[in-house]
Amino acid sequence: MRPIEPGEFTVADLELTPDEGPRYELVDGVLLVTYMSSAIHQRALGELMMQLVSACPEHLEVLPGPLEFRPDNRLALVPDLLVLPRGDSTTRWVEELALAVEVVVSTTRTVDQVLKPVLYARAGVPAYWILDVEETKLTVLELVDGVYVEREVVVGEKVFEATLPFPVEIVPAALLRER
Template sequence: MSAVSDDGPDDEPTYRWPIPPPGGWTADDLDRIPGLPPHTELIDGSLVFTSPRTAFHGRCMRLLENTLLEQAPDHLDVMREMTVKLDAKNRPEPDVLVFSVEANTGPDQTWYRPEDVLLAVEVVSADSRERDREVKPRKYATAGVPHFWRVEQGDDNGLPVVYVYEIDPANKTYGLTGIFHDRLKVSVPFGIDIDLTALDRRPRG
């Protein structure tokens, strides 16, 4: 009689977590590692997995992507959840980003260069507070991304609160230029006017 495995039924797949190579993963590895969960990021050579999106998170991304795409000038494009290859060990995935149209290389593209990105937006989740408030902004600024927005859920009404930052090119750090409730209106990186109270409103054609 053959021995019975304790690993469960033969038809039940066993997932094996990828073992990092010496020195950690590289940005190029992110496209080659099989079976990664959606929206896996690379931070300092380590894989970072995200929790399921909340309704607030998804609706914020929808509102920002739709409005930015509607208002962006023709030489700029808008995308959600695409990675940016900051350097060999860092490839984060902003929730929304604005970039040069010329950076589009085709339907199989999976990342953008930081020099092509004009604005990176992070919507803060319960499991990403430290990364979105400290780690990612620091890395975006070091890589030269000119504008960064951090979006948090307001305590009083559950609507988005947007913290707007602009880079100081002399030392490559972000400075806070405004905190926006209900309505976000700025003149850089281009003229933008977003009704933050429209979070649950469906876009109309």
């Protein structure tokens, strides 16, 4: 990447980052860098993706990161899972989401639980799910009048019956079980 001053990063700078290695995200011109996740993070992510894919209607698709969500030139986020309108884009980014999912671990807790809900809401993403693998908890946020409201917090073996973006049942503890 070219040397630039903090606060001046744009999505054009992200095009110069490598496809492998750290995850690069952009928030109001500030670059966020996170690193590889743990096996439990990947297990939960894989299980959740399989459940969402099996229930997903044809007009939507479920994709894993590192596909970027870029609603504007100064914001680029990389959700762990994305639900978006089905399309044939050839870019490594999308501009519209129906659901963003983040799998929280200790190193991403503040960003995923404090910063990202504000950013996804500001970008108009209808639903944001936060799966906390350390607490076996799924927090479901839905956009109401431009602000996320907590629809439900599901812990352990409790079943969450989603309606948005489509009907599906999720049990947090089941996402973390080894097969």
